[in-house]
Amino acid sequence: MAIERTYAEINEKIRAGRAVVLTAEEVVALVAEKGVAEAARQVDVVTTGTFSPMCSSGLFLNFGHAKPRIRMQKVRLNGVPAYTGIAAVDAYLGATELPEDDPCNSNYPGEFRYGGGHVIQDLVAHKPVRLEALSYGTDCYPRRELDTTITLDEINEATLFNPRNAYQNYNCAVNLSSRTIYTYMGMLKPGLGNAHYSSAGQLSPLLKDPEFLTIGMGTRIFLGGGVGYVAWHGTQHFPGVQTDADGKNYGPAGGTLAVIGDLKQMSPEWLVGTSYLGYGATLTVGIGIPIPILNEEVMRFASVSDHDLYAPVVDYSEAYGQRIPGNLGYTSYAELKSGKIVINGKEIPTAPLSSYPRAREIASTLKEWITKGAFNLTEPVKLLPSHKDGIKANVLDVKA
Amino acid sequence: MSPKKIVLRFSANISDKPIIYNLVKDYNLIFNIIKAHVNPQKEGTMVLELYGEKYEEGLEYLEGQGVKIQPLTEEVTRNENRCTSCGACTAICPTGALHLERPSMEVRFDSDSCVLCQLCLKVCPVRAMEVRF
Numbered sequence: 001m002a003i004e005r006t007y008a009e010i011n012e013k014i015r016a017g018r019a020v021v022l023t024a025e026e027v028v029a030l031v032a033e034k035g036v037a038e039a040a041r042q043v044d045v046v047t048t049g050t051f052s053p054m055c056s057s058g059l060f061l062n063f064g065h066a067k068p069r070i071r072m073q074k075v076r077l078n079g080v081p082a083y084t085g086i087a088a089v090d091a092y093l094g095a096t097e098l099p100e101d102d103p104c105n106s107n108y109p110g111e112f113r114y115g116g117g118h119v120i121q122d123l124v125a126h127k128p129v130r131l132e133a134l135s136y137g138t139d140c141y142p143r144r145e146l147d148t149t150i151t152l153d154e155i156n157e158a159t160l161f162n163p164r165n166a167y168q169n170y171n172c173a174v175n176l177s178s179r180t181i182y183t184y185m186g187m188l189k190p191g192l193g194n195a196h197y198s199s200a201g202q203l204s205p206l207l208k209d210p211e212f213l214t215i216g217m218g219t220r221i222f223l224g225g226g227v228g229y230v231a232w233h234g235t236q237h238f239p240g241v242q243t244d245a246d247g248k249n250y251g252p253a254g255g256t257l258a259v260i261g262d263l264k265q266m267s268p269e270w271l272v273g274t275s276y277l278g279y280g281a282t283l284t285v286g287i288g289i290p291i292p293i294l295n296e297e298v299m300r301f302a303s304v305s306d307h308d309l310y311a312p313v314v315d316y317s318e319a320y321g322q323r324i325p326g327n328l329g330y331t332s333y334a335e336l337k338s339g340k341i342v343i344n345g346k347e348i349p350t351a352p353l354s355s356y357p358r359a360r361e362i363a364s365t366l367k368e369w370i371t372k373g374a375f376n377l378t379e380p381v382k383l384l385p386s387h388k389d390g391i392k393a394n395v396l397d398v399k400a
Numbered sequence: 401m402s403p404k405k406i407v408l409r410f411s412a413n414i415s416d417k418p419i420i421y422n423l424v425k426d427y428n429l430i431f432n433i434i435k436a437h438v439n440p441q442k443e444g445t446m447v448l449e450l451y452g453e454k455y456e457e458g459l460e461y462l463e464g465q466g467v468k469i470q471p472l473t474e475e476v477t478r479n480e481n482r483c484t485s486c487g488a489c490t491a492i493c494p495t496g497a498l499h500l501e502r503p504s505m506e507v508r509f510d511s512d513s514c515v516l517c518q519l520c521l522k523v524c525p526v527r528a529m530e531v532r533f
Contacts, residue, residue: 194491351491
């Protein structure tokens, strides 16, 4: 009789301290030994994790009202502009925002040493952050300027809201040109000099529930060292299955998540300000998602290994930037993690940008929280759309 | 005897003379040039890895030629608290001093293999690499 579990049953076991929890990496080994059916019988929850740069991240802030009150029109935090086109003392600080005087790539390649992501890390580390604000002044909000310091504990809300995180899969970037290029996939050496990939592979959340059988709005997750939730699908959520010209299936790609959580219970170890030479500043985010083993199909997906998860190899010197479709073939995460892949007959060294040891630590931490009864799973309010919903990607047509 | 890394400075009047060649010919020393640079004022700087039985005699010869010698104290270090083992440095490091240990996928830094190219300082996304003198 095939196993069937409900969220209520799993949470009851968690409460009783009897839940059997494995990380996605551990479950690969279990299934290899015992098969999917037996593993599904034994295991209640599989935990996943990823720790990677996630540019579509940012913080909603409410500073509280000054005396006299100000209706902020321009805001800077440690010199980095935040968006304040909402309520008087509400603002949104984006991870990739740079100070107005940042030289960017004027002395190429630029360093992008300090941006929104670094401010977010400073805030979550409880460091004092300079807050500057300007206003055109109104009768009810007479104050025109403000220059002070704040800390995370002193302000009202600091709600991390990341419109696109936890990419289901990502490209493996190479450089076919004859000069070094600097991209969000790192420094890429000319003539297929190196290949960079960015995924936790078999530990990665959306690669382990590719059809969104369990992940949806309201799913409770590990976020930035604390607890967060899946709020919505992320921007550019185009869940699909990768195929080559012959129709061979190369596994899932294209899904994304929008996540939300209270910064005040997160930690600077899991929200790290990041700079990519020649590209920009961003935030590296730690996310972990528990997958309830509701049935065998869920376990089948959750136990896929790096050998059966693939990334497309894409040229970032021209094809990517010029939006030329196609790729140089698919390579498995097992091949990528081995340190060398072969493209166009050439052996190329590979490197990750996503920290697998940190992903492992997130999955283990989430496993510990659940096993100790400190973390219950939530049944989503609504599952996220999957590739079966046929979402079509739009591109931006620049009209003459 | 393990190779020593030394910094040699050549004044403008000797930087075009063949000096390193004599370390091999007369003193039978083994060398590895890690860095060599001549500035617009024709002053030369060289970082050399040098070893052999007549190492001390070789250094005396260099000093006799007017070359200033200092041990290499400049070094690249990794701040292990900042490093997240993302791996972005590992396919950039030309000598493999920064490399991934498998199967843990943790980044390791073997400073003996480092040639101070300092690419890692620029490329590390979380500024975990530092240079010290």
